[in-house]
Each structure stands twice: as C-alpha cells, then as structure tokens.
Amino acid sequence: MQWKQIKTLFILCFLILDVYLAVLIINKQDETEVASMDTAEKSFEQQLDSEDIAINADLPDKSFEESNVELKQKSFTEHELAFFDDIDNQQTKLIDNKLILSRFDEPVSIPDGAGSDKLTKLMKDRVPFFDDYTFGGWNEDMNVLMFFQTKNDVPIYYNQNGILLVYLDDDNDMLFYTQTMLVKQNSPTKDEPLIKPIGAIKKLFNSNRLEYGDKISDVSMGFYTRFPLEGEQVFSPTWTVTINNQNKLYVNAIENKIYPSDEVTFLTGAVTSTLEKLQTLEKDNELKAYMTAHLKNKLAMIQDSE
Structure with missing residues (x-):
C-alpha cells in the first residue's frame, strides 16, 4: 500500500516537472521570436x-483586419437627378444612366492657392452625392481635379466607375465635370489580417521603389482593384504610401503586392472613355460639341508633353 502511494507521488512529481519544462520551452521560443x-x-x-x-x-502599430469589397457601377435614378432642379449655372446630361456630364454656364473660379478644403467647399453644393467623395489631387499635366469616391470612409483609388473629374481651363476656372459612382453588393466577405504599414514600406524598399533621400510623409488606407473592368469588381484594402509629400505608391494590404500608380495613364483612359460615350448623344447636342472639343484638347496636352 505504501509503495503505491510512493509510486503515485513520483508520477505527480514527473508530471509537474514536465509541465514546468514545457512552460520554459514555450517562453524561450516566444523570447526568440520577439528577439528575431x-x-x-x-x-x-x-x-x-x-x-x-x-x-x-x-x-x-495596432493589428488591422479588413475585407475585400465587392462593388458595381451605380445607375442614377430620375429622383436622384432632381438634385439639379435647384442648381443654377449647370447644363446636365446623363449617359446610360451611369455617367453624369455637367457644364457650368459660367466657369467657376478657383481662388489662388486653394487647397483641398477650399476645393471641396467649392464643389460641395454643385455635385450630387458629393459627401461620398474626397479630394484625390490636382493633376497639372491635364489640369484636372480628381475626387475619389469613398467606401467605409476611405477612398477608392483610380477607378473610372467611381470618380468625379473636374476639368479646368488655362485660368484654372472650372468648366465642367464628369461623375460616376459605385454601390456595394450584398455578398459579404470575411475580414482578413492586413500587413502593417511598415510591411508596405519594406515591400516598396525591397522592390526598389524608394530612392536615396526619400521622405515618407504619410501612410493611409484605401481601396484598389487590380482589374478595373465594367460590372461587378472586387476592391482590396490598400496602403497608400506618400513620398516627399507628392508621389503616391500603393501596396495591397492583404497580398502585399504593389499596384501601378500612373495617374496620367488613368486620366487619359478616363478622357478617352468619356469621348466615346459622348458620341452616343444626338449629333447637334451643344453639350456634346463643347465637351468633345475640350476633352480632345486635354489629350493633345499630354501628347505635346511627351
């Protein structure tokens, strides 16, 4: 009887020792991983x-989780376009229920040195659904203001189906704008862990996208699609890394892949697409003739600069 008690005591001692050693090993591994x-x-x-x-x-430095977002191009309704009934100084046309074209009867002047806040204020009461857009930049090569549509309070970058483009003349007066929107699909997707901002910067560094002396001035979150096609599209959470307060590079925050960021190429495609859609309007349409002339001039500006 006494031997059985001693045997049980030994077993318990060995079990306690095993647990103790296991805890030591786990802690050591954690320390090694943290050190690495x-x-x-x-x-x-x-x-x-x-x-x-x-x-x-x-x-x-916190952990981020986000999901891909499935969106499709919005079709505007007559009720939504009633917005223009109370707007002066605009001639408006809708193409295929998806592309809004609007010309200012009298060009709208932009104050000298206007930043994003003033530009936003200028457009706020002139564009339907404007609260769903955020200022994306002023492209001086084509003299166009870009306002990206937002979803989940972050911008959707460079997508022809969800963008507001405001075209300026040589005096930086606003002449007309084109507008498209995206709407969310009902199919939910699962949140996934995202790479941290430092991981996006490391990806750019290892891919030779950063140059000697560069200063990383901002890192923010947005959405980008790898395949900007018609119809339903899948947008991925994307880190936007701003270099020297002006150049922007985009890194997919799930797949850790770099997206292209050729702004002029995007705008050239947007202008070309709008020109094609303008041709569907009646031949003697005044808005068609006016916008066609100005958009062709924008393309010529790029060709002359090359």
Missing part, C-alpha cells in the same frame, strides 16, 4: 538609414 522580430526591424531601420530614407509619418 526586433532584430529584423532594427536591420530594416538600418537599411533605411543607409539610404537616407526617413519615415516622417506616424505609423499605427
């Missing part, structure tokens, strides 16, 4: 320093 991560992080920081590349943006 710290070393890799430090190593990457040293690489940036060697190229005089500075991160001047505040990078969030």
Whole structure:
C-alpha cells in the first residue's frame, strides 16, 4: 500500500516537472521570436538609414483586419437627378444612366492657392452625392481635379466607375465635370489580417521603389482593384504610401503586392472613355460639341508633353 502511494507521488512529481519544462520551452521560443522580430526591424531601420530614407509619418502599430469589397457601377435614378432642379449655372446630361456630364454656364473660379478644403467647399453644393467623395489631387499635366469616391470612409483609388473629374481651363476656372459612382453588393466577405504599414514600406524598399533621400510623409488606407473592368469588381484594402509629400505608391494590404500608380495613364483612359460615350448623344447636342472639343484638347496636352 505504501509503495503505491510512493509510486503515485513520483508520477505527480514527473508530471509537474514536465509541465514546468514545457512552460520554459514555450517562453524561450516566444523570447526568440520577439528577439528575431526586433532584430529584423532594427536591420530594416538600418537599411533605411543607409539610404537616407526617413519615415516622417506616424505609423499605427495596432493589428488591422479588413475585407475585400465587392462593388458595381451605380445607375442614377430620375429622383436622384432632381438634385439639379435647384442648381443654377449647370447644363446636365446623363449617359446610360451611369455617367453624369455637367457644364457650368459660367466657369467657376478657383481662388489662388486653394487647397483641398477650399476645393471641396467649392464643389460641395454643385455635385450630387458629393459627401461620398474626397479630394484625390490636382493633376497639372491635364489640369484636372480628381475626387475619389469613398467606401467605409476611405477612398477608392483610380477607378473610372467611381470618380468625379473636374476639368479646368488655362485660368484654372472650372468648366465642367464628369461623375460616376459605385454601390456595394450584398455578398459579404470575411475580414482578413492586413500587413502593417511598415510591411508596405519594406515591400516598396525591397522592390526598389524608394530612392536615396526619400521622405515618407504619410501612410493611409484605401481601396484598389487590380482589374478595373465594367460590372461587378472586387476592391482590396490598400496602403497608400506618400513620398516627399507628392508621389503616391500603393501596396495591397492583404497580398502585399504593389499596384501601378500612373495617374496620367488613368486620366487619359478616363478622357478617352468619356469621348466615346459622348458620341452616343444626338449629333447637334451643344453639350456634346463643347465637351468633345475640350476633352480632345486635354489629350493633345499630354501628347505635346511627351
């Protein structure tokens, strides 16, 4: 009887020892992994320093989860277009229920040195659904203002089916605009873990997209689609890395892939597409003739600069 008690005691002691050793091993592995991560992080920081590349943006260090978003182009209704009934100084036309064309009877002047806030204020009461757009930039090559549509409070980058383009003359007066929108599909997708902002910067660095002396001035979240096609599209959460307060690079936050960011190519495609759709209007349409002439001039500006 006494031997059985001693045997049981030994077994319990060995079990406790095994648990203790297992905890030690797990803690050691965790310490090793953390040390490896710290070393890799430090190593990457040293690489940036060697190229005089500075991160001047505040990078969030929390974990992010987001899902792809399925969107399709919106068809505007007559009720929605009643917005223009109370708007002066605009001639408006709708093509295929999806593309709004609107000309200002009298060009709208932009104050000198106007930033995104003033430009937004100028457009706010002149465009339907304007609260669903955010200022995306002023392309000086074609003299066009870009306002990206937003979803989940973040912008959808460079998509012809969800963008507001405002065309300016040589005096930077607003002449007319084109507008499209995207709407969300009902099919939900599962949230996925996203790479951290520092991971997007590392991807750009390892892909030779960062140059000696670059300063990373901002990192923000948006949506981008790899295949900007007609109909339903899938948009992925994307990190936007702003370099030297002007150049923007885009990294898919799920797949860690770099997206193209040729703004002039995008605008050239948007102008060409609008020109094609204008040809569906009646031959003697005044708006058609006016916009066609100006859009062809925008394409000529790009050709002359090449």
